[in-house]
Amino acid sequence: MTSGQQNSNSGNNIAAAGLAVRALATRELVRFFRQRTRIIGALGQPLIFWILFGAGLRGSFQAPEWAPAGMTYQEYFFPGIVVLIILFTAIFSTISLIEDRREGFLQGVLVAPIPRFSIVLGKLVGGTLLALIQAVLFLAIGPLLSLVGLAPAMQMDWSFGGVVAVAGFLILVAFALTALGYLIAWPMESTQGFHAIMSVFLMPMWLLSGAFFPVPDSGWLSWIMRANPLTYGVAGLRQLMYSGVEVTNSSQLPDVRMCVLTMFLFGLICTIIAVWMTGRRKSADQR
């Protein structure tokens, strides 16, 4: 085979993979919009949490030292809820992987002549887009609630550059969390198993990410929270959302570049493992 042929072959392979990713990702979106209840679950519950916790914990909240003056608990909680929405969406879209396996759709995909990474990417791109859509919806709805008194006035940066940076970072977080969900869901045979993992691993991961309460200065809790990759997702989002406002530098909030790098590496590692798992052909896999 000449090198020219090889080049055109690898070009074809990339085109084929691109088409496959597009097909699988589009399917995720089409399915999502045909199941109205999923939208309510992924967006409604976080919205209610935000309003109720925001109102209930207002009195006992002590703003961390980096926070801009006058930050209420509900405002503190706002980026945390955005990350919760992304987490929920990532969970829902990777649970569909278990359903695809059970309902049979996955076997058709597995015998298709596409590189295994495109199966993973199709799911991850689909999940990321869904998470982004819902997070952006919430980012738009949340501040509007202050008009009816359900939310405080917030001091976020709504400049064009700020919004683009936030959206870019949200894509990174959504991709990483969907990849994490993928490698949890891939070996699972039932959705119940996934729910168990969700309550003992994914929810605590979110609770200990600085989304719900600030990272303490010392103690065992602070160590767990610092080791949690999602802490960097929440911290990065906070700083990008408040980039126009005074955020005091503090050991409690890692540097934005550090946050981006951590999320990127976390997503990359999860994706690599997911691709590896998908490429393995095991006799027990499709039983």
Added chain:
Amino acid sequence: MIDISELTHYYGSHCALNSVSLTVSSGSILGILGPNGSGKTTLFRILSTLYPVQQGQVTLVGISLTKDPAHIRHKIGVTFQAPSLDPRLTVEENLRYQGFLYGLAGNRLRDRIRELMQRLKLSDRLKDRVQSLSGGMQRRVEIAKGLLHDPQILILDEPSTGLDPGARIDLWIYLQQLRDESGMTILVTTHLMEEAERCDQLAILDRGVIAATGSPEELRSSLGGDCLTIKTEEPAQLQERIAADFQLSFQQVGNSLRLEAPAGHELLRNLVEAYPEEIQSVALGKPTLEDVFIARTGHQFWGAETE
């Protein structure tokens, strides 16, 4: 077109396929006939590239399955026993995404979908959600899905599962059309004798071992003459008495005794006269594929499952 030699597959310590060898020539329908648990689905999954080849050699369209499964995936169409359609999507969406997975797009894909839907008489259901279709229609869409990229080999796992008799007949007419008009090589697994009868070649699979191969006609005539089945309450006892009185060795299968004999009607008369009390009923007939299965494996078709 399909070349399998000494294929062996284990699940842990359980041997699902034991040194299976088969050849299928181009443009014919091969049926893998066996009861549940005989290993036919394992064989199907290896051929469709879902399971790895553990031991042995498999060559499809001249390509080794061990060396280049990705290339083989282009050449084969696969129809699963369990539905692989997304019920929440329309027929067209299912087929379109399938086309994308096989590198088809644009006009070429649209024309191909239209052509297949016409041939399978589904043109008016393109915009309907799959979940609103009858079982027979869903199965036809499954087959269309497997044929979309114009494969050289079509592999089907128990394709008539969940189909009513009418839809089953339609399915087979269509498979035979595919063979005749497109020269497609088709491999189909089944546990139904009537389906096995329609195949060009059959391989009888029992507990992971190929018990017999040949065309349905060859297999039946290999038994020779008529097939005599006696129902009795004491099969072992009667078997011994017949052996002593007639020098004939009947095979005991469950509660009955059976034998292939060249002139069954005479034997039938003699036996009924000799043991009027012991014999509950007698059946005489040309051998069926079920008889072939019993003769070659020594047990009933559905008996193996429970052991």
